[in-house]
Amino acid sequence: MVSEASTVTDSxxxxxxxxxxxxxxxxxxxxxxxxxLLTRFLTGAGYRVDAVTDGREALDxxxxxxxPILVSDWEMPEMDGPALCRxxxxxxxxxxxxxxxxxxxxxxxxxxxxxxxxxxxxLIKPVHEPELIxxxxxxxxxxxxxxxxxxxxxxxxxxxxxxxxxGAFNRRYLMEQLPNEVERSRRYGSPLxxxxxxxxxxxxINDSCGHAAGDNVLxxxxxxxxxxxxxxxxxxxxxxxxxxxxxxxxxxxRGATLVxxxxxxxxxxxxxxxxxxxxxxxxxxxxxxxxxxxPDLSLTVETLIGAADTCLYRSKQSGxxxxxxxxxxxxxADRAALxxxxxxxxxx
Numbered sequence: 001m002v003s004e005a006s007t008v009t010d011s012x013x014x015x016x017x018x019x020x021x022x023x024x025x026x027x028x029x030x031x032x033x034x035x036x037l038l039t040r041f042l043t044g045a046g047y048r049v050d051a052v053t054d055g056r057e058a059l060d061x062x063x064x065x066x067x068p069i070l071v072s073d074w075e076m077p078e079m080d081g082p083a084l085c086r087x088x089x090x091x092x093x094x095x096x097x098x099x100x101x102x103x104x105x106x107x108x109x110x111x112x113x114x115x116x117x118x119x120x121x122x123l124i125k126p127v128h129e130p131e132l133i134x135x136x137x138x139x140x141x142x143x144x145x146x147x148x149x150x151x152x153x154x155x156x157x158x159x160x161x162x163x164x165x166x167g168a169f170n171r172r173y174l175m176e177q178l179p180n181e182v183e184r185s186r187r188y189g190s191p192l193x194x195x196x197x198x199x200x201x202x203x204x205i206n207d208s209c210g211h212a213a214g215d216n217v218l219x220x221x222x223x224x225x226x227x228x229x230x231x232x233x234x235x236x237x238x239x240x241x242x243x244x245x246x247x248x249x250x251x252x253x254r255g256a257t258l259v260x261x262x263x264x265x266x267x268x269x270x271x272x273x274x275x276x277x278x279x280x281x282x283x284x285x286x287x288x289x290x291x292x293x294x295p296d297l298s299l300t301v302e303t304l305i306g307a308a309d310t311c312l313y314r315s316k317q318s319g320x321x322x323x324x325x326x327x328x329x330x331x332x333a334d335r336a337a338l339x340x341x342x343x344x345x346x347x348x
Contacts, residue, residue: 024069198243288325
């Protein structure tokens with residue numbers, strides 16, 4: 001099961017704007033009378049309007065809150081309309097900002113300069129109210145189209161990093177994201193743990209009950225794991241077949257071992273429901289953790305996963321349905337990288 005907090009970055013966040021909604025407008029106008037009249041008219045047309053007196057104030061406002069539409073005068077103190085448009089276009093915002101410039105300048109050179117600064121449209125003052133509404137309706141169509149495009153891109157991104165059967169992240173995402181987790185743990189001096197788990201005798205389930213039952217077990221297995229971890233920071237990836245890896249940032253060795261044991265007990269305690277009836281399932285776990293202050297420069301993703309895999313193998317060798325764990329201090333990490341014996345602790 002994919003956690004949105006882990007999947008979607010700030011730059012990928014989607015602000016809902018549809019063609020049926022009336023988006024908020026930020027109005028930047030230094031003339032008090034014009035500002036009052038435009039605010040009254042736009043409010044009467046159903047828009048929520050926040051009005052400011054200059055471009056600098058408008059920029060501060062849009063940094064604090066996302067506004068889908070900006071209506072700005074050209075001539076303003078502190079920062080004029082084109083400069084405001086350029087600044088906004090250079091920012092990373094939650095969504096697209098449709099910008100409409102109001103100007104008394106009607107020469108082609110000035111209009112081209114405004115559009116090149118990042119404005120989407122312009123109106124010549126004095127503003128004709130029906131024309132303003134028509135331009136804003138165009139802006140709303142652009143915003144709705146941009147929102148649909150962002151949603152489609154987000155869905156494509158999710159599909160590319162998600163295992164279709166279980167809803168967990170796929171191996172591609174694991175190998176892209178885990179190095180970032182290691183680097184973050186190293187930078188902030190915080191522990192990082194990975195848990196490798198494998199469903200015991202999974203081939204027997206497929207052989208005796210069919211692949212549909214096996215698929216059902218895999219899906220429920222991931223759901224139980226996701227319900228036992230922190231959705232805001234921890235995440236699950238399918239490593240291959242019936243093997244999964246849990247990534248537990250800021251989790252020390254003991255805490256990770258307890259998480260693995262909690263999940264192991266949960267899996268074993270309640271039979272899984274399948275099309276052929278209820279089925280008892282157990283799983284084996286291998287836990288590998290950095291030291292309390294995080295990994296040193298020598299620890300690699302491959303070493304961390306390899307240590308968890310070694311622990312998982314020991315759990316299988318020891319009878320399955322158990323957890324084996326290790327803490328990778330700089331010395332044990334070097335030995336693990338060389339394929340030497342790890343210092344292992346086992347919990348049943």
